[in-house]
Amino acid sequence: xxxxxxxxxxxxxxxxxxxxxxxxxxxxxxxxxxxxxxxxxxxxxxxxxxxxxxxxxxxxxxxxxxxxxxxxxxxxxxxxxxxxxxxxxxxxxxxxxxxxxxxxxxxxxxxxxxxxxxxxxxxxxxxxxxxxxxxxxxxxxxxxxxxxxxxxxxxxxxxxxxxxxxxxxxxxxxxxxxxxxxxxxxxxxxxxxxxxxxxxxxxxxxxxxxxxxxxxxxxxxxxxxxxxxxxxxxxxxxxxxxxxxxxxxxxxxxxxxxxxxxxxxxxxxxxxxxxxxxxxxxxxxxxxxxxxxxxxxxxxxxxxxxxxxxxxxxxxxxxxxxxxxxxxxxxxxxxxxxxxxxxxxxxxxxxxxxxxxxxxxxxxxxxxxxxxxxxxxxxxxxxxxxxxxxxxxxxxxxxxxxxxxxxxxxxxxxxxxxxxxxxxxxxxxxxxxxxxxxxxxxxxxxxxx
Numbered sequence: 001x002x003x004x005x006x007x008x009x010x011x012x013x014x015x016x017x018x019x020x021x022x023x024x025x026x027x028x029x030x031x032x033x034x035x036x037x038x039x040x041x042x043x044x045x046x047x048x049x050x051x052x053x054x055x056x057x058x059x060x061x062x063x064x065x066x067x068x069x070x071x072x073x074x075x076x077x078x079x080x081x082x083x084x085x086x087x088x089x090x091x092x093x094x095x096x097x098x099x100x101x102x103x104x105x106x107x108x109x110x111x112x113x114x115x116x117x118x119x120x121x122x123x124x125x126x127x128x129x130x131x132x133x134x135x136x137x138x139x140x141x142x143x144x145x146x147x148x149x150x151x152x153x154x155x156x157x158x159x160x161x162x163x164x165x166x167x168x169x170x171x172x173x174x175x176x177x178x179x180x181x182x183x184x185x186x187x188x189x190x191x192x193x194x195x196x197x198x199x200x201x202x203x204x205x206x207x208x209x210x211x212x213x214x215x216x217x218x219x220x221x222x223x224x225x226x227x228x229x230x231x232x233x234x235x236x237x238x239x240x241x242x243x244x245x246x247x248x249x250x251x252x253x254x255x256x257x258x259x260x261x262x263x264x265x266x267x268x269x270x271x272x273x274x275x276x277x278x279x280x281x282x283x284x285x286x287x288x289x290x291x292x293x294x295x296x297x298x299x300x301x302x303x304x305x306x307x308x309x310x311x312x313x314x315x316x317x318x319x320x321x322x323x324x325x326x327x328x329x330x331x332x333x334x335x336x337x338x339x340x341x342x343x344x345x346x347x348x349x350x351x352x353x354x355x356x357x358x359x360x361x362x363x364x365x366x367x368x369x370x371x372x373x374x375x376x377x378x379x380x381x382x383x384x385x386x387x388x389x390x391x392x393x394x395x396x397x398x399x400x401x402x403x404x405x406x407x408x409x410x411x412x413x414x415x416x417x418x419x420x421x422x423x424x425x426x427x428x429x430x431x432x433x434x435x436x437x438x439x440x441x442x443x444x445x446x447x448x449x
C-alpha cells in the first residue's frame with residue numbers, strides 16, 4: 001500500500017508547475033555537474049544518468065562526476081549509460097564513494113568506461129560476471145564445456161556466449177581508456193574483485209580520493225582526451241552543481257519496482273473482474289484499466305521471463321474462471337499455483353532489486369486463496385439451497401379471485417395478476433390455492449375454509 005500511495009503522489013507531480021520549474025534552473029557554464037548512482041542500475045538510473053550527461057553537455061559543463069555505490073544491475077541499462085559516457089563531449093569521472101561503497105558488476109563496466117576512474121578508501125569493485133536466472137538450453141558441446149576450465153564447472157553454450165560477450169565488451173573499454181584489460185577480463189570470467197588500493201596498484205583506476213573535494217583538487221589541471229580532443233580541466237574556481245533525481249526519475253524508479261508491477265497487475269485484474277460482475281459501476285473497471293496499463297509499462301522496461309508472464313496470465317485466467325463458473329477449487333487452485341510459480345520466475349535478473357520478493361508472493365497467494373475459499377464456500381451453500389426463482393415457485397401459493405367467474409378468470413397471487421382456470425365457480429374475493437402452472441395460465445382450486 002505504501003508503494004502504491006507513493007506512485008500516486010509521484011503521478012500527481014507530473015503536471016505540477018513547481019516540479020517543472022525546479023528543472024529549469026540552469027547552472028553557469030564550466031560548472032562541475034555531480035550525479036548520484038546509489039542503487040541498482042536499472043531503467044530509472046539509466047534515464048537519470050543519460051539525461052544528466054546530455055544536460056551537462058548542453059549547459060557546457062566542464063566535468064561530470066558520478067558518485068557511485070551500486071551492487072550492479074541490468075545489462076541494457078548499463079550499456080545505455082556507457083553509450084552516453086562514450087558519446088559525451090564533457091569528460092565523465094566516476095567516483096566510487098563514500099567509504100564502504102562498491103562498484104560491483106555493472107558498476108565495474110561503468111567505471112572502466114569513464115574518462116576518470118576514482119575510488120575512495122575502503123571501497124571495492126569487480127564481480128562483473130553476467131548472471132541469468134532464466135532457463136538455459138542444454139549445452140550441445142560437452143567437450144568444449146569441459147575444456148573451458150573453470151574448476152571443472154560445466155557451462156552451457158548460452159552462458160559461455162554471455163561471458164565471452166561481456167569479456168570482449170569490458171576489454172574494449174579497458175583498451176580505450178588505457179587501463180588493465182587482463183584484470184578486467186578476470187572480473188568477468190572469474191568474478192574477481194579488488195580493493196581501492198589494489199585497483200590503483202594494478203592500473204584499474206586512476207586515483208584514490210578521500211571525498212569529492214579531494215577528487216576535484218587532484219583533477220585540477222589534468223589533461224584528458226575526450227572524443228580525440230585534449231581538454232585541460234580548470235576546476236579550482238568551478239561551481240558545483242548537484243543534479244539530484246527529479247520527479248521523472250522517482251516515478252520510473254517506483255513504476256519499475258517488480259513488486260509494484262505485480263501488485264498493479266493484480267489490482268487491474270480484480271478491477272476488471274468486479275466490473276464484469278457489476279456492469280456499469282465504472283469505478284472498478286476504470287481503476288483496473290489504469291493499473292493494467294501502468295503494469296504493462298513497467299513490464300516493458302524490465303527483463304521479463306516470458307514463461308513466467310505466461311504462467312501468471314494462465315493463473316489469472318483460471319482464477320477468473322473459478323469466479324464466474326465455480327469448479328469447487330479445481331480451477332482456482334490450479335490458477336493459484338500457476339500464478340505463484342509465474343511470479344517467482346517472472347523477472348529474469350540476479351539482482352534482488354529487480355525480482356519479486358517472497359513476502360509479497362506469499363501475501364498475494366494467501367489473499368487470492370482466501371478469495372477463492374470464499375467463492376467455493378458460497379457456491380457450495382448455493383448448491384444446497386432449493387430453487388428460489390422460477391414459475392414453479394407459484395405451486396402451493398395462496399391467491400384471491402379478482403372477479404366472479406366459472407371456469408376461467410383472473411386471480412391475484414402475491415403482487416401479480418394471472419389468468420386462471422378453476423373447476424369450481426368462484427366469487428370475487430374467494431381464496432384460492434395454485435395447483436399447477438401451464439405457460440401463462442394457473443390451475444387453481446378454492447381454498448377450503
